[in-house]
Amino acid sequence: MSIYKLAATEDAGSKGELNATHPWILPGLENCVGCGATWATTGLQYPCVDLSAVPEQAMYREPRAEPHDALARLTEQLRPWMPPGILLNPGASFGPMTGTARGRFGGFHLPNPWTLCMRKEALEKLSSSGVQGLQGCRINVRYRGTQPPELFELQLELHGSFHRDCLPAEQPPPCERCGREDIPLPDPYILDAATLPTTTDVFRLADWPTLILATQRFVDTVRRLELDGVVFHEVPVR
Numbered sequence: 579m580s581i582y583k584l585a586a587t588e589d590a591g592s593k594g595e596l597n598a599t600h601p602w603i604l605p606g607l608e609n610c611v612g613c614g615a616t617w618a619t620t621g622l623q624y625p626c627v628d629l630s631a632v633p634e635q636a637m638y639r640e641p642r643a644e645p646h647d648a649l650a651r652l653t654e655q656l657r658p659w660m661p662p663g664i665l666l667n668p669g670a671s672f673g674p675m676t677g678t679a680r681g682r683f684g685g686f687h688l689p690n691p692w693t694l695c696m697r698k699e700a701l702e703k704l705s706s707s708g709v710q711g712l713q714g715c716r717i718n719v720r721y722r723g724t725q726p727p728e729l730f731e732l733q734l735e736l737h738g739s740f741h742r743d744c745l746p747a748e749q750p751p752p753c754e755r756c757g758r759e760d761i762p763l764p765d766p767y768i769l770d771a772a773t774l775p776t777t778t779d780v781f782r783l784a785d786w787p788t789l790i791l792a793t794q795r796f797v798d799t800v801r802r803l804e805l806d807g808v809v810f811h812e813v814p815v816r
């Protein structure tokens with residue numbers, strides 16, 4: 579099984595600028611009483627999960643960090659509103675991105691390495707070609723210029739683990755209070771084949787959610803359709 583990491587192209591010809599954020603965010607953890615860290619997980623983005631019906635939604639508007647007890651209350655308050663498969667870690671963000679856009683957009687656009695956006699036409703072509711796991715949410719953009727692009731952010735599931743061969747033999751145990759693991763990204767990293775998904779062709783690595791990965795079918799289809807704005811780097815799998 580071949581797996582590829584997605585990255586933005588350096589091609590200046592398809593350089594759109596998207597400046598947009600998610601409307602709601604679960605705060606980070608402030609000064610964990612166990613490990614002392616203030617932290618949030620980057621890459622947990624759920625644009626299709628709309629919190630506008632949550633009565634306390636205003637409490638999730640401001641990015642910030644909160645102490646353990648306050649964060650636990652905010653987390654439990656959201657849980658009944660979550661569809662299956664959502665990881666409610668500190669820093670998880672929700673709802674359709676809103677902001678401004680300018681320039682020319684390719685079929686794909688990654689405003690940062692952990693956010694995957696597509697033009698509507700490219701997403702439709704990819705969907706109708708049998709690629710699995712494409713859940714798009716429309717981005718609300720004000721566009722400077724004519725012909726505003728219709729942009730969607732993909733909501734990606736979490737799947738897959740690192741293979742033990744690429745992890746240090748001795749790892750510090752996770753914090754007993756907050757569960758935080760203080761390990762760097764293995765270099766190079768290897769994926770554990772047994773943990774990879776069979777029902778989706780594009781996903782986030784559960785062990786490292788800022789990594790967006792795709793299957794051979796995804797890569798082959800993107801190349802056949804000649805969709806631009808993204809490059810693929812093969813990742814070792816064992």
Ligand SMILES: [Zn+2]
Nearest residue numbers: 610613753756
């Ligand atoms: Zn901790």
